[in-house]
Amino acid sequence: MSKKLILLEHGSGGRASRSLIEELVLPAFSNPYLLPLGDGAILDPMSGRIAISTDSFVVDPIFFPGGDIGSLAVNGTVNDVAMCGATPTFLSAGLILEEGLPVDDLKKILSSMNKAAKRAGVLIVSGDTKVVPKGKADKIFINTTGIGIVPSGVDMGHHAICQGDAILLSGFMGDHGLAVMMLREGFEIASPLKSDTAPLHKLVQDCMAACRVHSLRDPTRGGGVGGALWEIARACGLGMVIQETSLPIRPQVESACDLFGLDPLFVANEGCFLAFVAKEDAKAAIRALKRNPLGRNAAIIGRVTQGNPGQVLMETRAGGTRVVTLPAGEFLPRIC
Amino acid sequence: MTINTAPYTDARIAARLADKIRRAVDAPVRLMEVCGTHTAAILRHGIVSLLPTEVRLISGPGCPVCVTSQGDLDSFIGLCADPKILSAVFGDMVRVPGSRTSLEAARANGADVRVVYSPLEAVHLAQRNPSKEVVFFGVGFETTAPAVAGAVLAARSRNLKNFSVYCSLKRISPALDVLFSESRNAVSGLLCPGHVSVVTGLDVYKPIALKYGLPCVVAGFMPVDILQGILMLLVQLREGRPRVENAYGRAVARKGNVLARQAMESVFDTCDARWRGLGLVPGSGLCFKKEISLFDALVRFGLCPKDGPEPRGCCCAGVLKGLVMPPQCPLYKKRCTPQHPVGPCMVSGEGACAAHYKYS
Secondary structure, three states: OOOOEOOHHHHOOOHHHHHHHHHHHHHHHOOOOOOOOOOOOOOOOOOOEEEEEEEEEOOOOOEEOOEEHHHHHHHHHHHHHHOOOOEEEEEEEEEEEEOOOEHHHHHHHHHHHHHHHHHHOOEEEEEEEEEEOOOOOOOEEEEEEEEEEEOOOOOOOHHHOOOOOEEEEOOOOOHHHHHHHHHHHOOOOOOOOOOOOOOOHHHHHHHHHHOOEEEEEOOOOOOHHHHHHHHHHHHHOOEEEEEHHHOOOOHHHHHHHHHHOOOHHHOOOOOOOEEEEOHHHHHHHHHHHHHOHHHOOOEEEEEEEOOOOOOEEEEOOOOOEEEEOOOOOOOOOOOO | OOOOOHHHHOHHHHHHHHHHHHHHOOOOEEEEEEEHHHHHHHHHOOHHHHOOOOEEEEEEEEOHHHHEOHHHHHHHHHHHOOOOEEEEEOHHHOOOOOOOOOHHHHHHOOOEEEEOOOHHHHHHHHHHOOOOEEEEEEEEOOOOHHHHHHHHHHHHHOOOOOEEEEEEEEOHHHHHHHHHHHOOOOOOEEEEOHHHHHHHOOHHHHHHHHHHOOOEEEOOOOHHHHHHHHHHHHHHHHHOOOOEEEOOOOOOOOOOOHHHHHHHHHHEEEEEEEEOOOEEEEEEEEEEOHHHHHHEHHHHOOOOOOOOOOOOOOOHHHHHOOOOOHHHOOOEOOOEOOOOOOOHHHOOOOOHHHHHHHHO
16 A cells, blocks of 8 residues: 555545555454455354444544554453453454545554454454545544353343342543543643553453352443443342442542542443452452452442442442432543 | 642541531521532532431522523524634533523534633634634633633733633622522521632622621532531531631632732623523623723624523522522423433533432
8 A cells, every 4th residue: 555544445445445455454454264355254153142242433532542442442342242241252343434544543553453352362353444535534433343152151131130249340440531531631640541441351251250240341431330330220120339438440530530520430441340249259259350460459349239229329438428320411522 | 739638538537527517506507508519519429418407508509500691601502503613612511501502402513612621722722723713601700710811811912813702700799699688598607619719718708798697618629628617607607606717728818819810800890790590690790801802702793692581490590599409390300301401500510400410
């Protein structure tokens, strides 16, 4: 490819498209499923229940401390499959490129996707690329779909959550949302933040090996930890109580949230998950999480109760109690 | 300079203050927290659950988004529809419903509406977009006014020809005078706004304390700050000596921020202003001096805001005066929710109705 910018012809299906696929995409994702460049990939037979998840990524800016839209697109879908209790194996990737996107930026993003896929142990086996006229998209949007097999005997979901269950959070909250927001708004602080985007399926497996896990959820955009708990409480009809003093949060995230009037409970995360386990299994689960570098800040943050059905209460730092409700409006737009 | 804020969120200190509050009160008492940030902080930290039932906290008119007149909002939204205009607003204003539409809806229809955290960002937008007319919606009280003044002075020093401010800034103390001259609302004490007081100092509350015999305490926003402020109000009531006290000494100086006020005085005159819920409040507005008219969006675009009727059933006026608690509004949680707000008190992060909905 001699051109420095992505042009409309790169999405038209002609020679320029072929050149983009052969010179940029294939070298980035080289594997035997993708190589034939067929309309789809034929996978080997799998036995067991298949979990499938899809997500689209429109984060702005596309490069940020800790990652970029490419690594986010891989990790995000890997994690959604992992939240089903499955081991993610294959991904597809659809790219929508804005005319004028620098080719170097695309190269960096594809390389980042490849690195993230290797780290997660998944293969990107099918894909698509479209180019839209300038102004009809913002730089690059990526959709990824992922599949994985759910081991037999695993039965997770909000239906399995029981009164008395412990609520665990596997790592610090608020890193991703704040990191992206600070960069976008051009703010700097003494201890820079970076996104916590990471593949969590091995951490999930460590947790599942330690005890029976009733439910998992990754608290990404759409309300972060607070929003996820609110939705789960309404879905399972049980109440929850969390302790503000137990929430794992970096001091600089807490201060930055205070400065901008944000509630860290509702800021997006990309490198942690919520787990619901029986009360008696909580300590074993925390020990297993902490043995993994991605889980070293794991904490028990609350419990499931029978009182206040469908509601999430928080015991505040000051010793009071308040209700945790999903806020309306856009929290932080284009965060993931 | 580092300030250790841990003591201000300490549960043991909070519990001791709560205990003193319980022993200081022997009859029902209504205290007004003037400032919307206090309303949100009180609910966010679960302060109400720490207080005895005799102490009732009611919200006042200190939510700048909530008290922005419908005429001003409609005027600004109308201006944004012009494709040459790039409007810069604080995030809270985006979803407030005007009489016909909102900035959020205008943005979805193609208006260039940008959320900023500081008025100076709007100046930067003007520099980066020379072909657009950048208009900043200046909504706020004395906390925000110095920053708006600073932005206008920066625009003037950079000789910007495409920047103006729609000034809807207000002064809190004249509104308190109107509020209590109408009726006392059976309010026994005022928790005064911490950040406004950083700029104004304490003396602005003296006329209120003297004229209406109201204990006034300036308080910060952390749980221990708020509880300390409440305790000091109750002690004043018990002593029968209403006065102005400062419980936020780490941020508020008696004389306030003189430099900030000087910046304001170089740019603004005081004028009458229309407050949603309170109507016309004499001397409560800030408007640009004649020599600043180049940056006055009202002059630049020949705008003449007119207030329309409030939505039927909306109790924001009563809520802002402390006469109605949000759950008492017939629309609360029924027709009026954060997803579909009818009035501004449900939209703003500092609105009493939004805070009640979110935290209780």
